[in-house]
Amino acid sequence: MESSGCVGLMAVVAISSSVALVVHQFHKRLVADFMKKAELELGGGRIKRPKKKVTFAADVVEPSTDNKEYRRRRRRSNPEEEAVISMPV
Template identity: 40%
Template sequence: MDSSSKTCFIAVVAVSGSVVYLAMQAHNRLLSNFINQIEFQINTSSSGAAAVREEPKKKVRFAAEVAEKGYGGRARAGRRNGENLEAMPQNWQAMYKGILQQRNLRGYM
């Protein structure tokens, strides 16, 4: 190889390397922009559903007369269908009484 062909070969390698480098940079930028757009669309579409899920749950509270008559829902769950608290095993009674006390302390009914 003479010096002119060596120079020509080096020029071809330099130009092709530069083209490959520029193509890679353009691909990375286009890809990152595309990914950012997709993430934005996903966040936008799911934010509406997330807002619905984040609403606090409504708590039902019964009037004093209704609670005395035994229509209190979950607080009276162990006494439904003729079940009696004393009919339960002692460990269940203790657990159930603790649950009722905790609910009363927190203001649940």
């Protein structure tokens, strides 16, 4: 008689703890969804957008080899443009 009461008590503890864990997980998810909605309504949560990729024009990108030669040629090709840029406004 005593062992059947012990088995019954263990069954009640196991079922009630399982129900408590399921309710706890459900509550956490419900609160998380509510917080996301509240942040969006208040403007605190920003939508993550993908970063924009920058591409340079072909004449702007320096070649990986012999950068000094490239710069020297670029300086000689536009001396008037450099003079206009260096003048104070």
